[in-house]
Amino acid sequence: MNRMEFRYLPMTEQDERDMLQTIGVDSIDDLLEDIPASLRESASLSAIGAPLPEVDLVRHMTKLAEKNMHTKSHPSFLGAGMYDHLSPxxxxxxxxxxxxxxxxxxxxxxxxxxxxxxxxxxxxxxxxxxxxxxxxxxxxxxxxxxxxxxxxxxxxxxxxxxxxxxxxxxxxxxxxxxxxxxxxxxxxxxxxxxxxxxxxxxxxxxxxxxxxxxxxxxxxxxxxxxxxxxxxxxxxxxxxxxxxxxxxxxxxxxxxxxxxxxxxxxxxxxxxxxxxxxxxxxxxxxxxxxxxxxxxxxxxxxxxxxxxxxxxxxxxxxxxxxxxxxxxxxxxxxxxxxxxITMSALGKYGIRDMAIRNMQTAHYMKESLKAAGYAVIDEGPMFNEFVVDFGVDADDVSRHLLDHGIIGGLPLGTYESERRTQMLICATELRTKEEIDGFIEVVGGMN
Amino acid sequence: MQHEQTLIFEVSRAGRTGYNLPTPTVPEVDLESLLPASMIRTQVAELPEVSELDVVRHYTSLSTRNHGVDSGFYPLGSCTMKYNPKVNEDMARLPGFAHIHPLQPIESVQGALEMMVDLQEKLAEITGMDEVTLQPAAGAHGEWTGLMLIKAFHHHNGDVQRTKVLVPDSAHGTNPASAVVAGFETVTVKSDERGLVDLDDLKAKVGEDTAALMLTNPNTLGLFEADILEISKVVHEAGGKLYYDGANSNAILGIARPGDMGFDVVHLNLHKTFTGPHGGGGPGSGPVGVKRDLIPYLPTPIVRKADSGYTLDYDRPQSIGRIKPFYGNFGINVRAYSYIKTMGAEGLTRVSREAVLNANYMFARLKDAFDVPYDTYCKHEFVLSGKRQKALGVRTLDIAKRLLDFGYHPPTIYFPLNVEECIMVEPTETESKETLDAFCDAMLQIVKEAEENPEIVQTAPHTTVVKRLDETLAARKPVLKYEHRQPSSIN
The missing domain is CATH 3.40.640.10 (Type I PLP-dependent aspartate aminotransferase-like (Major domain))
Known part of the structure; x- marks a missing residue:
């Protein structure tokens, strides 16, 4: 590849010659002579591959990214330490x-x-x-x-x-x-x-x-x-x-x-x-x-x-x-x-209102699940997450939801095998009534 | 005198807001019916009340009071302040990378895992190691992780008496700190007259109690440890492991690999060598690579390619365990991966060669004007000593402050500790010859000023938004937050 094709590297051939002359050496290799020759010979990067122009790179990265289901295209009920919230x-x-x-x-x-x-x-x-x-x-x-x-x-x-x-x-x-x-x-x-x-x-x-x-x-x-x-x-x-x-x-x-x-x-x-x-x-x-x-x-x-x-x-x-x-x-x-920046934009009362909205949304989902006959475990004062026992392996519930384009809650069997029928569900201010009702309908359709 | 910058709290006016919540779709239930009164805040958190434009003006104003690589040259030694490519920011923000949850079903995140495996393999190739974990959050976290792996290895072999970690006197401060946090004692190894590890001192200090030697290569003086193969032999013969601090790996891409040098564990700073932006202090990413005999101890989980697709392997009985929630600083790893793919093998090799040429060029232009502790070809960075200027009453700190008037971020100063009035310069490969020349011209002018008009240097900076700040006052009477005068009640 022509040296000008590396857009992050400004050194021209003329620059290189001028700089080497100022230093008083013939080539960059002269500056590396203190590195044992055996090391220099074995330092191949052959597996790294050829450089990618920006358009090719974006195509490659986009292809990888599109293999993932993300929360901007699919409603997510996952929390457990990482949350789907608004971002101004x-x-x-x-x-x-x-x-x-x-x-x-x-x-x-x-x-x-x-x-x-x-x-x-x-x-x-x-x-x-x-x-x-x-x-x-x-x-x-x-x-x-x-x-x-x-x-x-x-x-x-x-x-x-x-x-x-x-x-x-x-x-x-x-x-x-x-x-x-x-x-x-x-x-x-x-x-x-x-x-x-x-x-x-x-x-x-x-x-x-x-x-x-x-x-x-x-x-x-x-x-x-x-x-x-x-x-x-x-x-x-x-x-x-x-x-x-x-x-x-x-x-x-x-x-x-x-x-x-x-x-x-x-x-x-x-x-x-x-x-x-x-x-x-x-x-x-x-x-x-x-x-x-x-x-x-x-x-x-x-x-x-x-x-x-x-x-x-x-x-x-x-x-x-x-x-x-x-x-x-x-x-x-x-x-x-x-x-x-987010805290400033939300401000003194916005942050409180957002917290309350989380509680209201999770509350609606919890009550709806209860009304549909599912057992909420250890019910009590909560913020935006709660545990439901589906009576079947929660991994199966999660996969069933995924098949319907919904990212379900966390099957607790991930961490605790004795809780494998339970799911930790999170509903933030971003979840709508329609999405929550859809979740319950899809789970209800499981056999 | 320029105006004093207001705090966001001082811009605040009761009743303003900078954001609206989404239209409610679920019933609005009273807070009191959701939570017992005893659990509800009695005093509202005093966050600012500002409009969206207030937010924009405030943070735009703050940004103009900050110097980044995009503002100008930033030759901060051992920090590799190279250009942070814009496309990497775009790639990390692709929804399929930015908005995926770490606990999604594995089949819904195959692209993310594929990227991680590819990055792991590429970093293993670059460093000459057998396996890489992407979990450590930063360089210091990687150091600590690597030392915990070494500890687990020794304990597994019954070598519980290996309680000491050898650290050269020129090492980064994180090295001894990480060793102590990992439960080791540190032993300092001297540098010799070449600025390299003193082999005799190393031989005298290495022994049956040695767990590891931590080494940066090139070291913080910018010098390649030419005896590295001998050092490796000495440490290994004593039963110790060799740890590579990758902070200076911008000098060695495609030129020499830590794995070939004999290192058993390596960390890389993806926010240095691999262009993850420094972010004003972070986030970084500090992947750790190991040789085969240390693989069993790597933190859980390990990302792997299996016949059925990409998986996370938690079944690792000898693992040191989890060192970070989830899988590391994925967003930074995406940026580094994007950079490696952009540069390819040829580009990465040129990165290091040109970083070395840039440093030697600057050194050649500056070395006669300063004292030079080690007059030899450097690698990606070099050190000068301001001893001569100090004798004129101008300290290295003054020179650094004077550079601010020329629009530069100064080099690292007073580090490494074994060089008096140290000035440590790392230009990186992304800077042009004109930039290097202009900086050298400024340095030479300051040297002249120190001789002819020292006061202008001693009282610098003259052009910044604030003058020198009273650090003693800050430490003696700490004011660490804004004090709101009248706390509001919740209603």
């Missing part, structure tokens, strides 16, 4: 302002005030929703954020026992277990009673009690009671919370949470097959200096003008190396920006 048009337009997405971590604050201020505003919005004192500028996702929270709790309390509610997302339990293998934490999972975390817990020597709010099965936990159980035993209460639900639910901070984490994906971030999403991490003030990740703080410049900087960096790996509170370096700043 204005969000994507602002996100494509490329001064944001082509920048890196704001190490030079004078030319990064836009990003820094956006993160400061994100931190503020997360604190407002969660009722916590301090939030960082994002983590990888809600679940690794939760695993990091167990590290913080263990470091703070100097205890290695981590007690996790059985009603936490199964993938979160798995990730917490894997993370525990690093510092050698002991993870115990509690029983679920009637769809909720039991308050009859032995938290002796526990660093923390980890709960989810609303929990994996969609139920709203009694956080105040769980906070009391944890605090009476000298443990921290760690809450993983859907931030959209906090538009209407009492905040974890007000109910006694010491650490609140979660995923801001519900604020317009595409599901994108599970990532990238946007973890958040918020704490009470006493834990501020133990937070993982980047923190943005307000300050002034030499003229006394307000400005923003990365702060309290003595916690971080690039300063403290092996003494850092976490190894996290990059975060999900761009998705935190996306969430901030």
């Amino acid at each position: 048009s204005v969000m994507n337009h602002m996100l494509l302002r490329s001064e944001f997405y082509t920048a890196y971590t704001p190490y030079q604050p004078e030319i990064s005030q836009g990003e820094l201020q956006a993160m400061f505003e994100f931190q503020t919005m997360i604190c407002e929703l969660t009722g916590m004192d301090v939030a960082n500028s994002s983590m990888y996702d809600g679940i690794t954020s939760l695993a990091e929270a167990t590290y913080l709790a263990s470091a703070h309390t100097k205890k290695k026992r981590v007690v996790v509610s059985g009603a936490v997302h199964p993938e979160a339990k798995d990730v917490i277990r894997t993370y525990a293998g690093g510092p050698g934490l002991d993870v115990e999972v509690t029983e679920v009673v009637d769809g909720l975390t039991s308050t009859e817990l032995d938290l002796t020597d526990a660093s923390c009690l980890v709960v989810q709010y609303p929990n994996f099965y969609g139920r709203v936990e009694d956080l105040a009671a769980l906070a009391k159980v944890a605090h009476d035993a000298g443990a921290l209460l760690v809450v993983s919370s859907n931030p959209l639900a906090l538009g209407v639910l009492e905040s974890p901070g007000a109910l006694g949470a010491d650490i609140t984490v979660g995923d801001a994906q519900p604020f317009g971030i595409p599901q994108s097959f599970g990532g990238p999403s946007c973890g958040y991490f918020a704490v009470k003030k006493a834990l501020m200096r133990k937070l993982p990740g980047r923190l943005v703080g307000q300050t002034v410049d030499e003229d006394g003008k307000r400005g923003f900087v990365l702060t309290l960096q003595a916690r971080e790996q690039h300063i403290r190396r092996d003494k850092a509170t976490s190894n996290i370096c990059s975060n999900q700043a761009l998705n935190a920006l996306a969430a901030s």
Whole structure:
């Protein structure tokens, strides 16, 4: 291929000659002579294939993408940690302002005030929703954020026992277990009673009690009671919370949470097959200096003008190396920006109204399923998810729905074999009465 | 003096909104009948009340106060701030990629899994490894994952005494931090007068307690570890594993493969080498590749091609377990895949060769004006020392701030730690000779200013929207959120 056909590579043959001459060598190979010859000989990339012009690339990628069923063409009742919500048009337009997405971590604050201020505003919005004192500028996702929270709790309390509610997302339990293998934490999972975390817990020597709010099965936990159980035993209460639900639910901070984490994906971030999403991490003030990740703080410049900087960096790996509170370096700043834009567009009452609409939609679906004769499991106060027992393998229900162009809820047998007839169903503000009625009709037609 | 930028909360006016919910189709039930009063918020979250145009003006204004690769040259060493192709953004936003749920029935996401398998195979080829997982969210997450794999391997072999990870003094800060989070102790290996791993020091420190050596190659000085085959032999003979920090892999595509160098585990930063945009700090993606003997320990699930189609394999009894929900930062992986397909084998090889040429060209133009700790051909990046300027009262920090006045993002400064007043420059291959020349001219002018008019450098920047910021104040009296004066009640 002619060298000019690589549109991302500006070097002309003349440039190459001029540059080599300035350096004083004959060819680029002269610059690579310190690399052992045997390595250079074996470094073939033959399996990578030929370069693709843009039109060919788009054709190839579109073909792959079109092999997937997506939630813009098929109604989806899947939630379980990743949600199909509205995404204001204005969000994507602002996100494509490329001064944001082509920048890196704001190490030079004078030319990064836009990003820094956006993160400061994100931190503020997360604190407002969660009722916590301090939030960082994002983590990888809600679940690794939760695993990091167990590290913080263990470091703070100097205890290695981590007690996790059985009603936490199964993938979160798995990730917490894997993370525990690093510092050698002991993870115990509690029983679920009637769809909720039991308050009859032995938290002796526990660093923390980890709960989810609303929990994996969609139920709203009694956080105040769980906070009391944890605090009476000298443990921290760690809450993983859907931030959209906090538009209407009492905040974890007000109910006694010491650490609140979660995923801001519900604020317009595409599901994108599970990532990238946007973890958040918020704490009470006493834990501020133990937070993982980047923190943005307000300050002034030499003229006394307000400005923003990365702060309290003595916690971080690039300063403290092996003494850092976490190894996290990059975060999900761009998705935190996306969430901030969506939260701004929705605003103070929009977010509450959207949360209520989710509840109303899920409520309608739950009542309709009950009216059609299906059993709702562990019914009680919920947000936008609930569990139905179909009496047959829920995988079959899911496949039957798929055959009719509907992406059904999550067959719980995916994670728990004893629940294989149950389905976790989610109905967000995007689901219409027609779609919900269609779901029930299709399920009703199963033999 | 330019105006002070308002916060979105300061733009807020009661009664404004920037979005409408869809037309309701289900019955509107009172909140009180859906939720007990004790569960309902008593104090409304103080989010802003703004119109859609307010949102647009605010974030547009913020964007103009930010420097990205699209704004201008960004030679931030070890960060590979190359051009982020626009078509990749479009590809990641195709509805069939952006709007698929990770728990959909497997037959409804075959295209996504096919892309993942193809990307895994391509990354395995590029790195010379046997198997790749796309799950780690970022470089540091990949490091930690790789070390957990190594730990599982040693424990499986009964080598529980391998508790130490060797890390060169020039390593990225994430290396020692990841090692500690994975439950290891770190041992620092010195650099020698060449700026490379001191083989004698390595031999003295490696032993029966060695779990692994973490190495970046080329290292953070931009120098290729020429003794890599010997280093590999020393570590392996002691029973340790070799970990490759892929942050600097923009230098080696099609030139040398970590697998051939002897590395057992590799992570790549798809947001660096493979053009996933840096996003102001993320999201990134940090796939990990391993040699055959470490495959059993890879995190679950593994994406595979089977006779019946593409599948997710969870039946992996020796796996370290799940390290992230679902399957990694898929959206970033789509962008990287799109880039690899665009460049092909020939393009990728040219990427690294031209990145190396660009760095050496800049080094040749700048090395006489600065102190040079290691005067040898570099790879994709190089380091200068501002010692000479410091003697004139101009610190490396001042030089960096002065570069802002010329419209550049400065290089990485004060890293690696083993070079005094360090300036670490990585131009990347996507920058033209004119850009490199203009930047070098600016650097040389600043050097001249440091000699003739140091104050202009010491008091820089002069043209930015804010001047130097008081970082001490920010840390001493942390203000980490906007304080609303009058909280509203829920009604």
